[in-house]
Amino acid sequence: MLGRLNHVAIAVPDLEAAARTYREKLGATVSDPLPQPAHGVTVVFVDVDNTRIELINPLGERSPIAAFLEKNPSGGIHHMCFEVDDILVARDQLKSVGLRVLGDGEPKIGAHDKPVLFLHPKDLNGTLVELQQA
Numbered sequence: 001m002l003g004r005l006n007h008v009a010i011a012v013p014d015l016e017a018a019a020r021t022y023r024e025k026l027g028a029t030v031s032d033p034l035p036q037p038a039h040g041v042t043v044v045f046v047d048v049d050n051t052r053i054e055l056i057n058p059l060g061e062r063s064p065i066a067a068f069l070e071k072n073p074s075g076g077i078h079h080m081c082f083e084v085d086d087i088l089v090a091r092d093q094l095k096s097v098g099l100r101v102l103g104d105g106e107p108k109i110g111a112h113d114k115p116v117l118f119l120h121p122k123d124l125n126g127t128l129v130e131l132q133q134a
């Protein structure tokens with residue numbers, strides 16, 4: 001079911017500083033900050049050979065990553081995203097084996113303009129997993 005690793009997201013307390021580190025110290029190509037109000041984050045994309053890093057910072061009052069940063073004030077790996085061929089088939093299959101889908105269970109359009117869903121971290125060894133329609 002799981003296709004390629006589409007991205008790994010890192011929650012950061014200072015988006016500009018994190019982007020500068022990846023650009024200047026790691027020599028990476030990084031995007032400008034891209035507000036994603038529907039997801040309550042601002043994201044900077046860091047392109048690497050075989051996947052992508054997303055540096056994410058809370059946007060707005062009700063960001064889903066605010067509590068994570070309170071618990072991890074210097075930041076940390078927030079989630080990883082796998083591509084799936086059919087996100088609705090994958091969702092129903094994962095629910096049938098007892099994995100919890102977050103929110104109302106309906107895919108939302110993510111930062112890559114594709115439908116995405118999230119699975120509860122407590123069901124996956126403390127790791128928040130995002131699924132994105134390939």
Ligand SMILES: CC[C@H](C(=O)O)C(=O)SCCNC(=O)CCNC(=O)[C@H](O)C(C)(C)COP(=O)(O)OP(=O)(O)OC[C@H]1O[C@@H](n2cnc3c(N)ncnc32)[C@H](O)[C@@H]1OP(=O)(O)O
Nearest residue numbers: 036039041064067068078102110111112118121126127128
């Ligand atoms: C622009 C879109 C972009 C893309 O397209 O790629 C994105 O990915 S946007 C990413 C931001 N959006 C989301 O993360 C949506 C899904 N996340 C959520 O719904 C929440 O973050 C949730 C429910 C996972 C956690 O919310 P919150 O921290 O407010 O709730 P709790 O404190 O009750 O947490 C429950 C339990 O889970 C642990 N936790 C929370 N976040 C993570 C995490 N990222 N990785 C691992 N574990 C996590 C938290 O510590 C609690 O554990 P406990 O032992 O009970 O304290």
Ligand SMILES: [Co+2]
Nearest residue numbers: 009054081130
């Ligand atoms: Co993501």
